[in-house]
């Protein structure tokens with residue numbers, strides 16, 4: 001924290017004067033908020049929340065309801081015929097999502113499919129890509145990995161008869177540092193990579209908001225002979241990705257965070273095309289794993305296509321695909337490059353305001369300061385008090401919706417599609433009013 005010459009008590013007044021600037025910035029750089037429903041906060045006391053929790057659950061696009069109802073209507077009108085005769089026939093429905101999903105993550109259409117949920121997909125991919133043998137058995141994750149990923153890799157180790165405590169390596173930042181350096185990962189791989197079967201990291205860390213150097217770590221992992229997979233839950237729709245060119249082996253992500261497809265929305269996977277059609281890769285199969293052209297000849301033995309669709313198992317839930325399709329079309333129309341630019345402006349603005357607030361308060365921004373090493377999320381660590389209590393007060397007393405990660409981190413994500421500069425200003429103003437200044 002920098003030194004402070006702030007006169008205690010002037011914080012809120014200074015922020016009051018900054019409000020006009022926030023409105024000016026919004027007029028000049030409006031985003032796409034009009035395409036979304038912005039909920040009220042605190043039971044309607046605030047007609048529009050300052051919604052900074054899009055990293056946890058994205059907002060509902062206005063188009064989603066209409067599109068979802070159209071799919072529901074097709075079922076009402078057509079019954080089973082909808083498989084072939086709906087305006088968007090159900091049998092190939094998932095193919096409508098493939099192009100925009102592939103463009104979003106920098107993949108070829110044969111490399112991406114929308115299916116299942118994130119952790120289920122991680123397991124299905126580990127069936128193929130975590131194959132411990134000889135000395136090479138370990139799985140490298142971050143110590144601050146999302147718990148679901150941690151449980152998933154530990155259960156995979158047990159599934160292979162290995163001790164999860166020795167099989168799963170958890171990388172921690174250096175003493176006194178909040179985030180991993182790229183070299184913390186690559187040095188480990190250079191030293192002990194011959195024992196690592198799988199590297200599975202978060203593209204953007206859910207807790208700190210750190211964007212990892214995906215191409216460098218992927219190259220280091222593959223050079224060490226490991227398979228490299230990425231959990232992109234907090235990266236997809238947040239930062240530009242080039243999974244094919246970066247030579248990533250596999251990746252998985254959910255669609256309910258930055259991809260605004262609704263709670264528990266269908267997830268997606270990427271498998272690099274060098275693995276596609278490889279008959280030696282183990283995979284779990286069902287009738288959606290076989291090629292579509294002969295599926296209904298009901299052959300007793302599958303004929304998997306040489307695409308990532310070979311990883312599909314079941315016929316997909318059409319009503320869950322509608323919201324993902326609607327959202328991906330929106331991303332396709334706006335484009336990640338434009339979103340990334342607006343994201344840098346918005347997050348940079350929030351960072352500047354947070355610097356003013358945190359200078360005199362027991363709060364520290366733990367997200368990397370380099371815009372190339374983060375997405376839109378800024379995480380603040382509390383020096384005192386509980387993160388859950390603070391977010392409750394922000395919501396009830398200021399209509400600011402953020403989320404807490406116990407014990408001491410509050411996450412703020414100004415989402416470039418729908419967040420505003422005024423939302424950012426409300427965050428800073430609310431923190432200034434809620435967190436007592438330290439006297440030094």
Ligand SMILES: *Cc1c(COP(=O)(O)O)cnc(C)c1O
Nearest residue numbers: 117118119146148206231233254
């Ligand atoms: C949100 C998130 C999950 C959630 O898993 P689900 O299977 O969708 O419930 C898993 N991993 C990471 C890194 C996440 O951020």
